[in-house]
Amino acid sequence: MSDWIEILKLDHIPRQGARVVELGPAGEATRVAIFRTATDQVYAVKDHCPHRGGPLSQGIVHGGQVTCPMHNWKIDLASGAAVLPDKGCARTYDSKVEDGQIFLRLA
Amino acid sequence: MMKRKLVVVGNGMAGIRAVEELLKLAPELYDITVFGAEPHGNYNRILLSPVLAGEMTLADIVLNDLGWYQDNGITLHVGKKVTKIDRVKRKVIADDGKGNLTEAAYDRLLLATGSTPFILPVAGNDLPGVIAYRDIADTEAMIAAAANHKHAVVIGAGLLGLEAANGLRLRGMDVTVVHVMDWIMERQLDQAGADMLQASLESKGLKFLLGKHTEMLKASPEGRVGAVRFKDGSEIPADLVVMAAGIRPNTALAESAGLHCHRGIVVSDTLQTFDPKIYAVGECAAHRGIAYGLVAPLFEQAKVCANHLAQHGIGRYQGSVTSTKLKVTGVDVFSAGNFSGGDGTEDIVLHDKSGGVYKRLVIEKDKLIGAVLYGDTADGGWYFQLLKEGRDIGAVRDRLMFGDAFANNHVGDAGHAGGSKAAAMADEAEVCGCNGVCKGTIVKAIREHGLFSLEDVRKHTKASSSCGSCTGLVEQILASTIGGAYQAADRSTKPMCGCTDFNHGEVRQAIRSMKLLSMDAAFKALDWRTPDGCASCRPALNYYLISTWPHEAQDDPQSRFINERAHANIQKDGTYSAVPRMWGGLTTPDELRRIADVAEKYQVPTLKVTGGQRIDLLGIKKEDLPGVWKDLGMPSGHAYGKSIRTVKTCVGAEHCRFGTQRSMSMGVELEKMLFGMWSPHKVKLAVSGCPRNCAEAGIKDVGVIGVDSGWELYVAGNGGIKTEVAEFFCKVATREEVLEYSAAFLQLYREEAWYLERTVHWVQRVGLDSIKQRVVDDAEQRKALHQRLLYALQGIVDPWLERTEGVEAHEFQPVRVPADAAHA
Structure with a gap:
C-alpha cells in the first residue's frame, strides 16, 4: 500500500517560492508548505515556525533554507531545523517529484 | 586533488581568527596545522584583566576549546615552540622543550607570533617574583603571589599596567604603580584626563610614583625579589614586580628565516611578508610602519588575510584608526585619534572636576581628529565613527560636545543614556x-x-x-x-550581508556601472558567495536593480518580503490587512459603503482608522484578498511596502477659516504623482494649509506647509522609533514647484540611499547641504531628477487591480487535499 498522494504540479509553484497544502477537513486542516528552491528541489514542511508559529510558506526561500516572515528565523528545509544560533524544529514530510507532479507522503 | 597545507605559528586571537575567517570562506581548501607555545586552546587575552580582578574565571575566557580544533579537522600542537622555518623546503620545525622535534610542511605559512613584553634591562630582572603580564601563566602567578605576599610594584602605567595594578589591589595587595613619564597612560590620555583617572584610582587604593626611573631590583633574604630601587636613591618594598613597560613584536623566528622585519614583520596590504607564501597578522606584524596592539585591527587583518588565503583576493587592509577603553570596573576612559593637538587644531573642552567628567575633542578644519573622554564615555562610539569617517562636523559643531543624542536631536531616545x-x-x-x-x-x-x-x-x-x-x-x-x-559597527564599510564582502554603496555603484539587470547577473558579476543570496540581501538587490534601471531590470517577486509579494500586511496569526488608498485622506460615501459591505461579506474582524488618514481592514484570510480588492474597487494604499505610503493633509483653505493654501488638493496631486513609487524605505508626506500645521508635516519625509506667499518644504522628518524633526529645505511659490522639488528630493533619495535607510538617515549621512546644492540650487539637475522619477513611474498599474484580474493567482490559492485522501 502506498501512502503517496498527488498534490500539485511542480510548475504551480514559482522557483524560490511555496504553496500551502491544506490536509484534512476545512476548519481543522493541517497546513503544509511545499517549497520549490532555485534548483528545483522540493521540500514539505509544516507551515508553522518553531519560534512563534509564523507561516513559513510566506518567507523568502534562499539556498535550501527559508526565512520566516515573522521574526527572521532561518529554517533548513530538508531537516526542518532552525539554523543556529536559534534552536527548534518544524515537522517535515516526505515528498517526491515524478513527471512534474509533486507527491506527499503522510505517515 | 591533494589539499593544500596551511601552517599557523601562534595559537592566539589573531591567528585563530584568521583561521575562522578562512573556514567560513573556503572550508575545504587547506589541511590546517596550528602550533602554540602555550598549553591551551585559543583564549581571549583581553579578558585576563577581569580574571585577575576576580570578575571572571579562566574557563569564561576560552574562545576555542580543543573540541573546536577537532571538529574543524585542525591539527593542533600545543606546548611546542616553532624554532625554525625552512623556506627552501617549505617546512617548520618545532621543539617541545624536551628535545623532541616536530616538523610540518606548508604551502602557505601564517605567522601570528604576537608580542613579547619588554623587560627592563636592570639588575635583578630575573629574580623569582619578577614577571610580565601577558598570558595565563603570568595571571596565575599574580593570583598566587597575591595570596601569599603583600607588596606589589607594577612598572609601567599604560593600559595593561593599570589593569594589572587594579586586579592585584582587588586581590588584597598593597600596589604601587611606577612610571617614568609625568602622567599615566600618556599614549592614550592628555594630562588633564590622566590626572582625573589617577585621582580615581588612588581613591580605590592604588599608589603612584611618577617620573621615577628604576635602577635595580633587590633580592630579599629568601632569594625572591624584595625591593625596587630608583635612580634617585629611594627604595620601596616589593614581593612581586610586574613589568608592564610595553611590548615588542615577536619577530625572532621571522628574522632567523631571513624575512624583512622593521618594528615587526613587515607586511603588505594583503598581509604577505617579503616571502609571498608567508603571511603575518597580529601584534607581530608591521603594516605601513605600525604594529597594532589592540584587538580590533587584528581582526580586520585576519579577515583580509583569510580572504587572500582563500584565493578570493579582493580584500585589502589599509590600516586602522584605533580607540582605547580601560577595563577597570567603575572607571570610564575612552580615547581615540590624535588628542595632543598641534598647529591648526582647536580644542573643545568640558572639565567638571568634582563631577568627575572630562571631555576633550580635537578638531582640525571642521573635522574631528581626536577625542579623550573621562567619566562619561557614552558617546565614544559616535565620536570614533565621526573620526574614522572624517565627516564634516561643521553643522553640529556647537552641539558636538553634548553627544549624539543632543547634536542630532534624538528626543527621548530609548536606546541612549550615559x-x-x-x-x-x-x-x-x-x-x-x-x-x-x-x-x-x-x-x-x-x-x-x-x-x-x-x-x-x-x-x-x-x-x-x-x-x-x-x-x-x-x-x-x-x-x-x-x-x-569592542569595535563600533560602521555601516559605511560593512558588507551588505554574509553573502558578500561588498557594502551597499559598492553594490549600487556596480549595478549602475555594469548595467546589471537581474538578480542572477548581479550574483555572477559581484561574485556572491551563496547561489541565490539570503533574505537580507535579496530585497535590497531587487530594489537597487529596479530603481537604477526602471523598465529594463526585472522585478523579482520572490526576492520581495511577503507583504510586497502579497500586496497586503501579514499579521501575527498569518492573516492579512488591507488598506485601500484614499487620496490625500479624502473619501466618498460610495467608498465608505463599499468598505462596510466588504467588511461584512468577508467577516473582517477589525476596522481601524490609521495614522495616515485611511481605513485598515484587519484579519483577512489570504485567499480572500483578491475578492476583497475586487469588491472594494479602490486602488492599493501600499501600506505594506518600502514605497510611497500616504500624503496626509489638513483641511486647508478649502474649508478652514485659517487656511492660506489649498492643502487637500495639493496633497492629492502629490499622492497621484508618486503612486506606485518603490523606495529604499517607506515614504510619508504631509501637506498643511497654514503654519498651524495640523497635518504634522514636521515629522514626515517630505512636509509641505502653506504660507500666504507660497509653500515651505521640510524634509527628512520621522515620527517613528526616534522622533526626528524635519529640516527646512526651501520655500517655493507655486504648486508646480512643490511637485518638482518634492519629486527631485525623493528621486535623489531613491538613487542614493541604501536599502532600509529612511530619509533622515540618508540626509545625516550625505549632509543636507549636498542635497540642497543638487535639488534647490541647481535647476537643471532638479528638473532631470524630476523627469527620472516620472519616467520610472510611467505606466505604473495598480497591483490590486492586476490581481483581481488573475495576476499571480498561485500566491493566493491554497491547495486542498480532502479528508478522505489525506487519510488514505
Missing part, C-alpha cells in the same frame, strides 16, 4: 523591548560565545535585531563587557 548606565544596569533589566531580552542574557551570550560585534549579539540574543532603538545600549553593554576588544 555610559555608566549600561554598566550599572541590573542583569534583569530589559534592554530590547521588542524581543524581551534583558541585560544578563546579553552579557552571558557575549562571554559564553566570545562575541565581539553588534551583529554577533543580534544573532545570538535577538537584542537590537527588530526596531533597533536599543542598539546604542547594546553597544554599550558590549563595550563594557569586552572593553578594548
Whole structure:
C-alpha cells in the first residue's frame, strides 16, 4: 500500500517560492508548505515556525533554507531545523517529484 | 586533488581568527596545522584583566576549546615552540622543550607570533617574583603571589599596567604603580584626563610614583625579589614586580628565516611578508610602519588575510584608526585619534572636576581628529565613527560636545543614556523591548560565545535585531563587557550581508556601472558567495536593480518580503490587512459603503482608522484578498511596502477659516504623482494649509506647509522609533514647484540611499547641504531628477487591480487535499 498522494504540479509553484497544502477537513486542516528552491528541489514542511508559529510558506526561500516572515528565523528545509544560533524544529514530510507532479507522503 | 597545507605559528586571537575567517570562506581548501607555545586552546587575552580582578574565571575566557580544533579537522600542537622555518623546503620545525622535534610542511605559512613584553634591562630582572603580564601563566602567578605576599610594584602605567595594578589591589595587595613619564597612560590620555583617572584610582587604593626611573631590583633574604630601587636613591618594598613597560613584536623566528622585519614583520596590504607564501597578522606584524596592539585591527587583518588565503583576493587592509577603553570596573576612559593637538587644531573642552567628567575633542578644519573622554564615555562610539569617517562636523559643531543624542536631536531616545548606565544596569533589566531580552542574557551570550560585534549579539540574543532603538545600549553593554576588544559597527564599510564582502554603496555603484539587470547577473558579476543570496540581501538587490534601471531590470517577486509579494500586511496569526488608498485622506460615501459591505461579506474582524488618514481592514484570510480588492474597487494604499505610503493633509483653505493654501488638493496631486513609487524605505508626506500645521508635516519625509506667499518644504522628518524633526529645505511659490522639488528630493533619495535607510538617515549621512546644492540650487539637475522619477513611474498599474484580474493567482490559492485522501 502506498501512502503517496498527488498534490500539485511542480510548475504551480514559482522557483524560490511555496504553496500551502491544506490536509484534512476545512476548519481543522493541517497546513503544509511545499517549497520549490532555485534548483528545483522540493521540500514539505509544516507551515508553522518553531519560534512563534509564523507561516513559513510566506518567507523568502534562499539556498535550501527559508526565512520566516515573522521574526527572521532561518529554517533548513530538508531537516526542518532552525539554523543556529536559534534552536527548534518544524515537522517535515516526505515528498517526491515524478513527471512534474509533486507527491506527499503522510505517515 | 591533494589539499593544500596551511601552517599557523601562534595559537592566539589573531591567528585563530584568521583561521575562522578562512573556514567560513573556503572550508575545504587547506589541511590546517596550528602550533602554540602555550598549553591551551585559543583564549581571549583581553579578558585576563577581569580574571585577575576576580570578575571572571579562566574557563569564561576560552574562545576555542580543543573540541573546536577537532571538529574543524585542525591539527593542533600545543606546548611546542616553532624554532625554525625552512623556506627552501617549505617546512617548520618545532621543539617541545624536551628535545623532541616536530616538523610540518606548508604551502602557505601564517605567522601570528604576537608580542613579547619588554623587560627592563636592570639588575635583578630575573629574580623569582619578577614577571610580565601577558598570558595565563603570568595571571596565575599574580593570583598566587597575591595570596601569599603583600607588596606589589607594577612598572609601567599604560593600559595593561593599570589593569594589572587594579586586579592585584582587588586581590588584597598593597600596589604601587611606577612610571617614568609625568602622567599615566600618556599614549592614550592628555594630562588633564590622566590626572582625573589617577585621582580615581588612588581613591580605590592604588599608589603612584611618577617620573621615577628604576635602577635595580633587590633580592630579599629568601632569594625572591624584595625591593625596587630608583635612580634617585629611594627604595620601596616589593614581593612581586610586574613589568608592564610595553611590548615588542615577536619577530625572532621571522628574522632567523631571513624575512624583512622593521618594528615587526613587515607586511603588505594583503598581509604577505617579503616571502609571498608567508603571511603575518597580529601584534607581530608591521603594516605601513605600525604594529597594532589592540584587538580590533587584528581582526580586520585576519579577515583580509583569510580572504587572500582563500584565493578570493579582493580584500585589502589599509590600516586602522584605533580607540582605547580601560577595563577597570567603575572607571570610564575612552580615547581615540590624535588628542595632543598641534598647529591648526582647536580644542573643545568640558572639565567638571568634582563631577568627575572630562571631555576633550580635537578638531582640525571642521573635522574631528581626536577625542579623550573621562567619566562619561557614552558617546565614544559616535565620536570614533565621526573620526574614522572624517565627516564634516561643521553643522553640529556647537552641539558636538553634548553627544549624539543632543547634536542630532534624538528626543527621548530609548536606546541612549550615559555610559555608566549600561554598566550599572541590573542583569534583569530589559534592554530590547521588542524581543524581551534583558541585560544578563546579553552579557552571558557575549562571554559564553566570545562575541565581539553588534551583529554577533543580534544573532545570538535577538537584542537590537527588530526596531533597533536599543542598539546604542547594546553597544554599550558590549563595550563594557569586552572593553578594548569592542569595535563600533560602521555601516559605511560593512558588507551588505554574509553573502558578500561588498557594502551597499559598492553594490549600487556596480549595478549602475555594469548595467546589471537581474538578480542572477548581479550574483555572477559581484561574485556572491551563496547561489541565490539570503533574505537580507535579496530585497535590497531587487530594489537597487529596479530603481537604477526602471523598465529594463526585472522585478523579482520572490526576492520581495511577503507583504510586497502579497500586496497586503501579514499579521501575527498569518492573516492579512488591507488598506485601500484614499487620496490625500479624502473619501466618498460610495467608498465608505463599499468598505462596510466588504467588511461584512468577508467577516473582517477589525476596522481601524490609521495614522495616515485611511481605513485598515484587519484579519483577512489570504485567499480572500483578491475578492476583497475586487469588491472594494479602490486602488492599493501600499501600506505594506518600502514605497510611497500616504500624503496626509489638513483641511486647508478649502474649508478652514485659517487656511492660506489649498492643502487637500495639493496633497492629492502629490499622492497621484508618486503612486506606485518603490523606495529604499517607506515614504510619508504631509501637506498643511497654514503654519498651524495640523497635518504634522514636521515629522514626515517630505512636509509641505502653506504660507500666504507660497509653500515651505521640510524634509527628512520621522515620527517613528526616534522622533526626528524635519529640516527646512526651501520655500517655493507655486504648486508646480512643490511637485518638482518634492519629486527631485525623493528621486535623489531613491538613487542614493541604501536599502532600509529612511530619509533622515540618508540626509545625516550625505549632509543636507549636498542635497540642497543638487535639488534647490541647481535647476537643471532638479528638473532631470524630476523627469527620472516620472519616467520610472510611467505606466505604473495598480497591483490590486492586476490581481483581481488573475495576476499571480498561485500566491493566493491554497491547495486542498480532502479528508478522505489525506487519510488514505
